[in-house]
Amino acid sequence: MKKNRIIAYIVTVALLGTFALTGCGSGGQSQGASGNENDSSGDLLEQIQTEGEIVIAMEGTWAPWTYHDEDDNLVGYDVEVGQLIAEKLGVEATFVEGEWDGLLAGLDAGRYDIMINGVDITEERQEAYDFSIPYAYNRTAVIVSGDNNDIQSMEDLEGKHTANTISSTYAELAEAYGAQVTGVDDLNQTFELLLSGRIDATLNAEVTYYDYMEAHPDANIKIACLDPEVTQVAIPMRKGEETAALREAINQALTELSESGQLTELSEKYFGTDISQNNN
DSSP states (O other), X not given: OHHHHHHHHHHHHHHHHHHHHHXXXXXXOOBOTTSSBOOTTSOHHHHHHHHTEEEEEEOSOBTTTBEXXXXXOEEXXXXXXXXXXXXXXXXXXXXXXXXXXXXXXXXXXXXXSEEOSOEEOOHHHHHHEEEOOOSEEEEEEEEEETTOOSOOSGGGGTTOEEEEOTTSHHHXXXXXXXXXXXXXXXXXXHHHHHHTTSSSBEEEEHHHHHHHHHHOTTOOEEEEEEEEEEEEEEOEEEOSGGGHHHHHHHHHHHHHHHHTTHHHHHHHHHHSSOOSSOOO
């Protein structure tokens, strides 16, 4: 009898331990942006449409892509592209703002469904994320102070000091040409460093430079040169089967927006030119 009681006690303890581990496991599952478990076997599009909301990550400080107007409303090319995509999916767009370095990490963690923030497609990013079809095309400008004649080509960046958000395409490009890159949080800090003479140059979208000059016509800066390569701007999302249907639906939405002329309309509204088509 004593032996039977010992065996029963051991079995009971083992079962309690199993229940405890099971409870911890289910409680520790990460929740996706739409409030569902981040399960790779799930369908993110279905989850989004069930919730009636798509969570979109962006900086909110990078005019004219995504920024705040005089009334502090979140506006910009990417904001309206996101709203139109949400309409095509039959859901509401919820925008979550953050610093560039944390946006892709948040996408990885499932805090956001997609990211719309002028993201260039690169080989390295394609290894980590699935991308939509391009919805814009970008040329990178090397921006310097008005009296700087030392930089006239991409090769002249060798040994120069530049500033950009770390892990951005612009920072990577500057480093590839031998520049020493200072990390910043946003575009405003970049131009502050340039105008104060603390850096030699910064790399950014050509259209961003023109937008800045429109708002600051007296700024003593200029474009020193343009990168000959045209980059493709698209929408990153987590890799895997869970995003396959969402990616297909977003591609269909972007195709319809392009064919209807709505992307061209938005491009001309915010950039003064059509960046939705590759004309180079």
